[in-house]
Amino acid sequence: MESVRARGGAAERNLRLLPKAHLHLHFTGSMRPSTMLELADKYGVHLPEALSGGEPPRLRATDERGWFRFQRLYDIARSCLRSPEDIQRLVREAAEEDVRDGSGWLEIQVDPTSYAPRLGGLIPALEIILDAVDSASRETGLGMRVLVAANRMKHPLDARTLARLAVRYADRGVVGFGLSNDERRGLARDFDRAFQIAREGGLLAAPHGGELSGPSSVRDCLDDLHAGRVGHGVRAAEDPRLLRKLAERGVTCEVCPASNVALGVYEKPSDVPLRTLFDAGVPIALGADDPLLFGSRLAAQYELAREHHGFTDPELAELARQSIRGSRAPADVRARLLGGVEEWLENSPAGGTSQR
Template sequence: MEHVRDAAERDLSRLPKAHLHLHFTGSMRPATLLELADKYGVRLPEALTEALTSGEPPRLRATDERGWFRFQRLYDAARSCLREPEDIQRLVREAAEEDVKDGSGWLEIQVDPTSYAPRLGGLIPALEIILDAVETAMRETGLGMRVLVAANRMKHPLDARTLARLAVRYHDRGVVGFGLSNDERRGMARDFDRAFAIARDGGLLSAPHGGELTGPASVRDCLDDLHANRVGHGVRAAEDPRLLRRLADRGVTCEVCPASNVALGVYEKPEDVPLRTLYEAGVPMALGADDPLLFGSRLAAQYELARRHHAFTDEELAELARQSVRGSAAPEDVKAKLLAGVDDWLSGPGSSAA
């Protein structure tokens, strides 16, 4: 049932929140990608160009391998336009600016530095350029920001171990977690258990993707084999009540990206995303935008989706924001400030009537 908007509802872009699921290239502004493509003479796929100029996200369906390949092709084309340190600095600054506009007080941006290494002088220089850009963006925007280094499950597990060691090495420079992304139908989670052990031993959060393109079993694998503190997506856990209880009991946060789930065909309609099922089971959630470049909506829009399509009240939306903050790697003083801000937002004027 779609929620009827009340003019007195509180502004969701002013609700303090943390953003825990945002991919690096996918955070780019459409206008920035078009400018960079022109700058470097890159011919973008027609579907991507049309989407960027029209403001409508490209038609995607990644529930079969052909569809995922098409999605990955668009993403790779966008990434090929990031060639110089100043491009990285611009992307990070603009991602931070967009998050601030949407009420985010803390952002953990996810990146596989191996994807940028060939054009930025190697793996270590690429990560250092990214971390320098994050430090600059924090100073310029006031947003708390850190990096989650993610391995690619389409590559060899030994590559993941290399990345895990690198991530640990830069823990004190702003790397807070270690992830595992790309098509979860490829590569078993247990193949990457050693990489995640290296990351955990080095003090990093474990935040692999699971429960998006495949079902509850992939979420269980994240818990059993990778000892996940958070699960990227995790929505398919809604199909298994026992798994929901396990996530709730352990306090494992699911980084749920509603608009992305619909855009990629995981669910047909916004109201099909099982936000209510997870919420009422007590599973902590952190709503995220995933890849706004391709999916057309940023952070506050995910909360709006919960309000409009799932009739979340302002009290429930505030609790979602709290859950995102609690699930983050933010320092305790930052968490306390954001949580107090949520309380202030909720105590301000507005109506939560549905």
């Protein structure tokens, strides 16, 4: 693989060779489209044109109807995962894709209750997922851990059950606790006890916020759930005081540019306030969110920052550093990846191409 490419007469470093951490990737959404098609055929699952047409579906989730359509497509894709072997395949392929994109650490997010009915229950489902993560990590060399995520659309008591389960498996690879689904439904403070259980058990609090709702959603994640990271968080750009708060606390925002555009949060890639967050000193970890539905994986998010926001190679390297620092990777893994970022920068594109 070439380490640099030509653009406008000048060579550029290859962003797939930039070491980075991937902190915002959903479980079903990480599936390869080809794998979904194979599994759908195997199990006789009828896929709508939006999933079987070979192109990412057109979505607009900024209204209730659009979000319902997004969730329906996601649920159909999830129904293709029915056995431990399917789970193992999905995780292994997600790891392979991440390695190809330069990721040295992946924290994949999953709500095991979604898979429990077909995998023998909640505890067996989580154990199957954790075993798959452990196997994929050994096979690919990618450091991998799990964030267990509760669903805002369900009762807060369900979230407490998941938080206790997540803490129970902290020594098996669970590093964080999240809160996903439509942030316009369910107040953050309704889930405060679940997040307290998770934090007291040593897990990172990483709820979604500031995507479909405005800055107040991010503020609630900080004030009510004591978030150490925020999934998305881009709408914080609308509130300078909130930006300062995020920067001062060092709270990483898991920004997913392609997802933001695909879901209609912003009209075009250049509208995503990456530069606003970056210049305000807010730590950023670029993520792919749901590549199955949005059509692009991790390296493409860095390409978007370069192409649409004018991020220079030193700035892209800093984005990679921020993703690594915001991760739950062990100290030695962080040090190795950060060293790799410096090597990437030191390899000047002016010297031509080199082989990996």
